[in-house]
Amino acid sequence: MSTTTLDVNIMGQIYTLACPAEEQAALRAAVREVDTEMCAIRDMGKVRARERIAVLAALNLAHSLIEARQTASTAPASQPAPLALDPDDAQALNQLTRQLDEALGAEGKLL
Numbered sequence: 001m002s003t004t005t006l007d008v009n010i011m012g013q014i015y016t017l018a019c020p021a022e023e024q025a026a027l028r029a030a031v032r033e034v035d036t037e038m039c040a041i042r043d044m045g046k047v048r049a050r051e052r053i054a055v056l057a058a059l060n061l062a063h064s065l066i067e068a069r070q071t072a073s074t075a076p077a078s079q080p081a082p083l084a085l086d087p088d089d090a091q092a093l094n095q096l097t098r099q100l101d102e103a104l105g106a107e108g109k110l111l
Contacts, residue, residue, distance in 0.1 A: 011038045011050065015103040023092060030096050037061055058097075 002021045007014050008031040019027045037057040047053050 010035045011042060011053070013050075015100070017096075017099045017103060019099075026092055027096060030093070033061065034100075 003018050004021050004024070006017050006019055006024060006027060008017060008028070009015075010031060017027065034057060037060055038053050041047055041053045041056050041060075047056060
């Protein structure tokens, strides 16, 4: 498994992240989700500090994930379950969180 680095833009700031080559598409999708959520919070104008925006975005995304899991666990077997993270996706999300924590450095950890 070869690891490459990607320069990604989250809320106007560039982060260099290490990523296995085969997971680049998933990482880019996660970056888009995080950027979209952070920009939406920033654009509401009530929160200005990047660290607070990151924490609120993380909480919003985690809440959405929990709701999706709950919906999936209560969905009747005859209906397809909503998208939920499988163990590999959960591992990738944890890795992404660690990478973002490292990239944020002195600005503070996401979680």
